[in-house]
Amino acid sequence: MRHRGNFPRFPQSSRTRLARLFDITETEPAIAAGSLGEGGFAAPIEVNESRFMTTVASPALNPAVRHQYEWLPYPARNPQEERSRLLTTAVDELATINHYAWEGRRDLTKGLRVLIAGGGTGDSAVYLAHQLRNTPSELVYVDLSEASMRVARERALVRGLGKSFQWIHGSLLDLTPDRVGTFDYINCSGVLHHLPDPDLGLRTLAALLKPEGVMGLMVYGQYGRTGIYQMQEMLRRSIPANLPRETQLSLARQLISNLPPTNWFTRGHDLFESIEQMTPAEFYDIFLHAQDRAYTVPQLFAWLEQARLRFIEHTFEARMLYQPMHVFAGQPEMLAHVETLPLSEQQAISELFWGAASRHIFWASPLGRRQATPEDGQQIPCYSHLGEILQLKKVIQSATTPACDFQMSRPGTPCLKVTVSCDPLTRRLIDLIDGIKTVEMIRNQLMQEFQQSAAMMDRVIQHVCQLLAGYDLVVLRHASTSVWKF
Numbered sequence: 001m002r003h004r005g006n007f008p009r010f011p012q013s014s015r016t017r018l019a020r021l022f023d024i025t026e027t028e029p030a031i032a033a034g035s036l037g038e039g040g041f042a043a044p045i046e047v048n049e050s051r052f053m054t055t056v057a058s059p060a061l062n063p064a065v066r067h068q069y070e071w072l073p074y075p076a077r078n079p080q081e082e083r084s085r086l087l088t089t090a091v092d093e094l095a096t097i098n099h100y101a102w103e104g105r106r107d108l109t110k111g112l113r114v115l116i117a118g119g120g121t122g123d124s125a126v127y128l129a130h131q132l133r134n135t136p137s138e139l140v141y142v143d144l145s146e147a148s149m150r151v152a153r154e155r156a157l158v159r160g161l162g163k164s165f166q167w168i169h170g171s172l173l174d175l176t177p178d179r180v181g182t183f184d185y186i187n188c189s190g191v192l193h194h195l196p197d198p199d200l201g202l203r204t205l206a207a208l209l210k211p212e213g214v215m216g217l218m219v220y221g222q223y224g225r226t227g228i229y230q231m232q233e234m235l236r237r238s239i240p241a242n243l244p245r246e247t248q249l250s251l252a253r254q255l256i257s258n259l260p261p262t263n264w265f266t267r268g269h270d271l272f273e274s275i276e277q278m279t280p281a282e283f284y285d286i287f288l289h290a291q292d293r294a295y296t297v298p299q300l301f302a303w304l305e306q307a308r309l310r311f312i313e314h315t316f317e318a319r320m321l322y323q324p325m326h327v328f329a330g331q332p333e334m335l336a337h338v339e340t341l342p343l344s345e346q347q348a349i350s351e352l353f354w355g356a357a358s359r360h361i362f363w364a365s366p367l368g369r370r371q372a373t374p375e376d377g378q379q380i381p382c383y384s385h386l387g388e389i390l391q392l393k394k395v396i397q398s399a400t401t402p403a404c405d406f407q408m409s410r411p412g413t414p415c416l417k418v419t420v421s422c423d424p425l426t427r428r429l430i431d432l433i434d435g436i437k438t439v440e441m442i443r444n445q446l447m448q449e450f451q452q453s454a455a456m457m458d459r460v461i462q463h464v465c466q467l468l469a470g471y472d473l474v475v476l477r478h479a480s481t482s483v484w485k486f
């Protein structure tokens, strides 16, 4: 789970801090004194727990799935580690969601209603609660596995974040607006592809969204998992089903550790964490799962459509795998043609080119993309959590070269880089971005200092903001909202 795939590479000076910029980022020191909600560590907090167990034995669920996660809660987490680090999940970055889905106009300080569906051991639940710790928010966690819920709840309690949670042990398929209300944001990562009917699962969650609500989803990608499905089939056919599951796990590990170079999983091994480093929960999840399916991009868009949802954007880690500009960088005529095609088709072509998308991590909503734009002078550019972790400002300010390369790469694909010019005007612009000044204020300041026209300044600001926002290094929030710190 910690090493779920791709990672960006950045200038050397910031690289050491980036060892784990996957969909999960580990930041440190985990919790600065005073940054917690009222509770502090391990404060006695009332646990608000419910059980919706009506369909746990229904045909809409595969009992083997529940048994697996009761036995091996996923991902393996030790709640006490909350004392020394915070894991963050890119799909749950609320400032980024605000940028793409709410035109930066959502005042996050006013709080959100959040559902974490199939929350597992709590990575998303904890990070969302952490971000919303000082707001009047409500978080509802649901999972089929009681063992996983216990870990998630303990993690939240250790952080003093338990107060705003409702914990539900049960199936997401049993949630209705009558029972749990409706939500501004629903996280459902790595869950729906384990249902016998993922279409029903997505429609159930879509019915729980407020009209302007957003979902952060992860489902498996077909092409990147080609080797995985061959190995699942091999193990299904070769390991007697009546053996104890521990024995099955051990036999599977032995076989998978000795795959020849010709094997498709071996050929695509760089798309996944190394087998030796996989915890039993990870290994079982990837190779021995009783119920999973994967999606190509066209299937993904069709899946969203049947639930009346519209695609918004992929999270930054794998976004470039879906963008034709990287595929056709050297073929402008083909790029021009491909860019006339529907978005799903553009992404489908790019997905086929790389063959590396093993997980689609993205946002969707009934309204679709509603992105903030720097053309609006009342938008405020802010360094995203990612931009801060990378020390973007410092790296550009201290660069001694005319431009600074921020390289986004993914195992199995060549390096893709974002080049930021380090000329005096851009440097000053980067410096003026402070999460407080609007685009208009920055423009006026630059006009005074550089004696250039407003039109020229607007062009520069828009170019730089769009470039950095394209990789979620900078996000916009509207001046009508309050300052937001993650």
Ligand SMILES: C[S@@+](CC[C@H](N)C(=O)[O-])C[C@H]1O[C@@H](n2cnc3c(N)ncnc32)[C@H](O)[C@@H]1O
Residues within 6 Å of the ligand: 061, 065, 066, 069, 074, 075, 117, 118, 119, 120, 121, 122, 123, 124, 142, 143, 144, 145, 148, 170, 171, 172, 173, 188, 189, 190, 191, 194, 195, 285
């Ligand atoms: C692979 S884990 C993902 C956990 C978590 N979302 C994450 O990304 O770390 C899948 C989780 O979905 C839960 N799950 C599967 N089917 C479910 C259902 N119908 N309702 C609620 N949870 C479910 C499992 O118990 C398990 O904890």
